[in-house]
Amino acid sequence: MSRVGVYPGSFDPVTRGHEDLIRRSLRFVDRLVVGVAEHSAKQPLFSVEERVELLKAVVAGDSQVEVISFAGLLVDFARRVGASVVIRGVRAVSDFEYEFQMAFMNRQLWDELETVFLVPAVDLTFLSSSLVREVARLGGDVSAFVHPQVERALRAKFGK
Numbered sequence: 001m002s003r004v005g006v007y008p009g010s011f012d013p014v015t016r017g018h019e020d021l022i023r024r025s026l027r028f029v030d031r032l033v034v035g036v037a038e039h040s041a042k043q044p045l046f047s048v049e050e051r052v053e054l055l056k057a058v059v060a061g062d063s064q065v066e067v068i069s070f071a072g073l074l075v076d077f078a079r080r081v082g083a084s085v086v087i088r089g090v091r092a093v094s095d096f097e098y099e100f101q102m103a104f105m106n107r108q109l110w111d112e113l114e115t116v117f118l119v120p121a122v123d124l125t126f127l128s129s130s131l132v133r134e135v136a137r138l139g140g141d142v143s144a145f146v147h148p149q150v151e152r153a154l155r156a157k158f159g160k
């Protein structure tokens, strides 16, 4: 039986940190569905279509990974794609409270979905999409933090 995992997030935009978690997830799931949340609490820089396109470029050629946008509850999306595991990255203690709340709520909503927390590569623990957006907006070099296509998209967004 193949194990399907879902890796949900805003991915605004996808960073090397997300790429690292995708690679790590594939060590224990057979298929990974990257779920791009259409509606996020935050006002996104990239539209959901742009975020999906960038992710597809980043995972291009990996037949185990699929990128799909979703609206509504994560548990409903996970059920729809046949996932039994939801993967979230935890970079620091400060991430834990929010992540625990989400994991417990998701379990209340659907008890058969397990949340697995993954720790990123140590040199990526400082990385976040919001920091990448800020550095790019102010004209800084983000080439070490994102895929070249994402870097180009950021440059085009900020007219740099």
Ligand code: PNS
Pocket: 008, 009, 010, 011, 037, 040, 072, 073, 074, 075, 101, 102, 103, 105, 106
């Ligand atoms: O990258 P983010 O912004 O931290 O991702 C948060 C996300 C999209 C995973 C979370 O907001 C989510 O699951 N949204 C879907 C709506 C939902 O199910 N909300 C209840 C979760 S407890």
